[in-house]
Amino acid sequence: MVATSLTAGVALADSSPDSAIQYRKKVMGAVGANMGGVGAIAKGEVAFKEALATHLKGIALAASLAPAAFKQNTHGQGGEKTTSNEKVWTDWAKFEGGLKKMQEEATRIAAIADSDPDAAIKEIGELGKTCKGCHDNFRDK
Numbered sequence: 001m002v003a004t005s006l007t008a009g010v011a012l013a014d015s016s017p018d019s020a021i022q023y024r025k026k027v028m029g030a031v032g033a034n035m036g037g038v039g040a041i042a043k044g045e046v047a048f049k050e051a052l053a054t055h056l057k058g059i060a061l062a063a064s065l066a067p068a069a070f071k072q073n074t075h076g077q078g079g080e081k082t083t084s085n086e087k088v089w090t091d092w093a094k095f096e097g098g099l100k101k102m103q104e105e106a107t108r109i110a111a112i113a114d115s116d117p118d119a120a121i122k123e124i125g126e127l128g129k130t131c132k133g134c135h136d137n138f139r140d141k
């Protein structure tokens with residue numbers, strides 16, 4: 001394969017496609033697990049409102065890993081199951097912007113949750129929009 005990481009600052013060798021796919025799924029899995037916690041708290045299924053800010057910070061932290069995790073173009077490569085579609089790399093600026101937006105929203109709402117979990121719960125929909133907006137565009141069903 002011809003090196004695809006010619007972007008300035010990306011000096012590390014590519015991972016194998018399967019490892020790259022597995023890794024980015026771990027990163028998104030961390031986002032998803034924390035969002036599951038947020039949802040359970042927001043719906044009142046569990047009484048852990050004091051944990052809300054930490055889950056949101058967990059999303060922001062995992063989101064900060066996502067640009068590097070997705071950077072390697074694995075389209076059509078490897079045997080590992082993936083739902084990322086080719087647009088992740090053909091429309092990288094938009095994709096990366098979506099990851100940044102997720103991180104910003106999680107950070108913003110976490111700061112609210114630090115002092116007022118109930119006010120933060122009202123904002124969770126804004127975070128959820130960042131997930132859906134990206135998944136609708138950049139994931140194959």
Ligand code: HEC
Nearest residue numbers: 025028029031032035082083084095098099102130131134
């Ligand atoms: C800018 C794009 C983008 C945003 C924002 C985004 N995702 Fe994703 N997400 C993806 C892509 C692409 C995949 C597919 C990864 C793969 O299979 O290669 C994915 C996969 C996942 C997965 C499956 C991981 C696995 O083990 O296969 C979960 C869970 C997930 N996202 C949750 C979320 C949640 C929750 C949010 C919002 C808080 C979110 N995502 C925001 C792009 C995004």
